[in-house]
Amino acid sequence: MTPLPEPFIQKFRHHLEKALETIGITLSSLQMDRMAGHAAELLTWNQKMNLTAIKDPFGMAEKHFFDSIAVASFLENETSLADIGSGGGFPGIPLKIMKPELNILLIDASQKKSIFSSMSSAV
Secondary structure, three states: OOOOOHHHHHHHHHHHHHHHHOOOOOOOHHHHHHHHHHHHHHHHHHOOOOOOOOOOHHHHHHHHHHHHHHHHHHOOOOOEEEEEOOOOOOOHHHHHHHOOOOEEEEEOOOHHHHHHHHHHOOO
């Protein structure tokens, strides 16, 4: 598998940061590193198995990460949740990055997606 070029990661970070500004969310440096790490893992694994059709930094930031993170504000008092149909780990992994204390169970019918999510959740 080929490593992702640094310009992809920089564009992803920029797009995600700008999108989150529109709803008043700022990520810590650690959170952004973990989001970018998950994006990189997703694209790297996507070279071997089809996990997502979205492969550009803007689309990934907007359609996967922004949409997942936007839900976090509705989970203020929650202690656990099940992400059914988790696919490439969305929204579960970004939510876990936003709220590390939240217990999240990722469930998907596709074995390849479940394997990816369990490997990527260590990001």
